[in-house]
Amino acid sequence: MPELPEVEATRRSLATSLVGALTQGVRMGQALRWPLGCAPDRLVGLRVRALERRSKYLILQFEGGAAVLLHLGMSGSLSFVATPIAPGKHDHFDLQTDRGTLRLNDPRRFGAVVFVSGLDDPRARRLLARLGPEPMDDSFDPKEFHAQLHSRGAAVKSLLLSGALVVGVGNIYAAEALFLAGIRPTTAGRRIGPARALALHLAIRKVLGRAIDLGGTTLRNFSDAHGHSGAYQDFAMVYGREGLPCKVCSTPIRRIVQGQRSSFYCPKCQKP
DNA sequence: ACGTCTACCTGTCGGC
DNA sequence: TGCCGACAGGTAGACG
Numbered sequence: 001m002p003e004l005p006e007v008e009a010t011r012r013s014l015a016t017s018l019v020g021a022l023t024q025g026v027r028m029g030q031a032l033r034w035p036l037g038c039a040p041d042r043l044v045g046l047r048v049r050a051l052e053r054r055s056k057y058l059i060l061q062f063e064g065g066a067a068v069l070l071h072l073g074m075s076g077s078l079s080f081v082a083t084p085i086a087p088g089k090h091d092h093f094d095l096q097t098d099r100g101t102l103r104l105n106d107p108r109r110f111g112a113v114v115f116v117s118g119l120d121d122p123r124a125r126r127l128l129a130r131l132g133p134e135p136m137d138d139s140f141d142p143k144e145f146h147a148q149l150h151s152r153g154a155a156v157k158s159l160l161l162s163g164a165l166v167v168g169v170g171n172i173y174a175a176e177a178l179f180l181a182g183i184r185p186t187t188a189g190r191r192i193g194p195a196r197a198l199a200l201h202l203a204i205r206k207v208l209g210r211a212i213d214l215g216g217t218t219l220r221n222f223s224d225a226h227g228h229s230g231a232y233q234d235f236a237m238v239y240g241r242e243g244l245p246c247k248v249c250s251t252p253i254r255r256i257v258q259g260q261r262s263s264f265y266c267p268k269c270q271k272p
Numbered sequence: 273a274c275g276t277c278t279a280c281c282t283g284t285c286g287g288c
Numbered sequence: 289t290g291c292c293g294a295c296a297g298g299t300a301g302a303c304g
Contacts, residue, residue, distance in 0.1 A: 002297060028281085033280070033299090056298075074298055077284080090282085108281045110298060127300090154275060162275095163299080170297060219297065259276070262295080 002072040004168025005211035006230065007056045013224035014102070014238050015051045017080050018060070021097035022047050029092035032104075033073065033112040037123060040104040041114060043068070043095065055131045055167035059182065069127060072184075073110030079103045080225040102225075132167045135208050137199040140166055146197030149189040156192060156200075157185035158259050162186050169204060172217055175239045175264045177203040184270040186256070191272075210235070238264040 002010070026040040046062040047174050053059065058070040058078075070078070077204060084101040087094065093104040093113045114250070116124040133139040148165045149156065159165055160174040169177065180203035183196055216230030218223060219240070223229050233240075237247055242255035246266040256263050 006297075071298080073281095074296070076297095106281095107283065108296085108298095110280065152274080158275080161298090172297065217297075222297075260278090261298095 001262070002056060002076065002216070002222060003170030003211075004053075004056060005173070005208055005232065006066045006213075006216035007053055007058060007072060007168075008212050009072055009216040009224045009230060010072070011051055011053045011058055014058075014078065014188070017099055017225070018048050018051050018102065019095070019098045020048060023062075023095060023097050025094075025096035027087065027094040027096070029087060029090075030109060032092055032106065032109050033071070034114055036113055036115050038115040040086050048097070054128055055134070055163065056170075057128065059119070061119075067116050067124070069112070069114040069116060069117060069124065070104065071112040072104075073106060073108060073112070075108040075111060075221070076104055076106035076111035077222055077226050079105065079223075079227065105132075124139050132164050135166050135168050135204055140201070140205075142198050142201040145201050146192070146194050149192050149197050149200075152189035155185060155258055156183060156187050156189055157263050159189050161259070166204060168208065171261050172219075172236070173204070173211065176237060177207045179238045179266060179270060180207060182270055184267075184272050186257060187263055187272055222228050240264065240268060 023046045024046055026043045028040060048060060049063045050061045052061060056071060060068040080100050080102050082100040084103060090105050090107045091103055092106055095102040114123060145165060152159055159176055160169045177200060181200040183200060211217060211232040214231040215224060215228060217232040218229035219233060238253050241253040241264060243252050246253055246269060249268050251266055251268040253264055256269055
């Protein structure tokens, strides 16, 4: 589920409730992608200082420097409620605070909750230090983006998903941004000139920005921490629309597989 | 260094 | 009704 807009929607919906809260207890369900990295008790008695986001990781920072990295994987979502109901089959992490309980529900368990003593902790660095630029930051520079694209032979879709050129773009928004930029997902990075690179740079920001404003995309079960669904799926131009007419030119949308993932594109609007 | 593939796990849906 | 395969929003790590 969650790409950058969904993670950001989650962060925004949680920040007010969590910042300043005091942790009081932890409940673990089934194992997630990685072990927590500390005894659960270590998470009790900490004051939340901030809730940040880097790429698709949420970073729950505590006073004193410790932090919890949260990743939602493919199927994770967070909720925050004053008085939680009994945990269900897929509720794998509860963090109880004096203001309510933060709960991670993740049926596929590709998500993760990792405790680190600080952001310079090796475990944190291994996950965060090598990430590409944030799409909405100045560090995501159009000229550098073009230079990186131009130096690679792989398909532009794969390059977007790799997180090396820019982070936060997943399978849905890669398809949507490439449609907006008029570029086929199979186009080799090195075949993309400055003008198309600039168009793609703009398209990535536009698509992600719009999706953030709409609270993300809800395909099956994503919702923010207060249970609100996203609305971006109603505006998708190509994702999940195989065989349906292109909203611009009516040509049927095609689906292909790249790197074991579906890609959707309009063969007329998007040029090789 | 780069590009590609595997593995992790559960649920849902369509076809027979 | 049940079985079976395809597919689903991510990504670290292994391999050539």
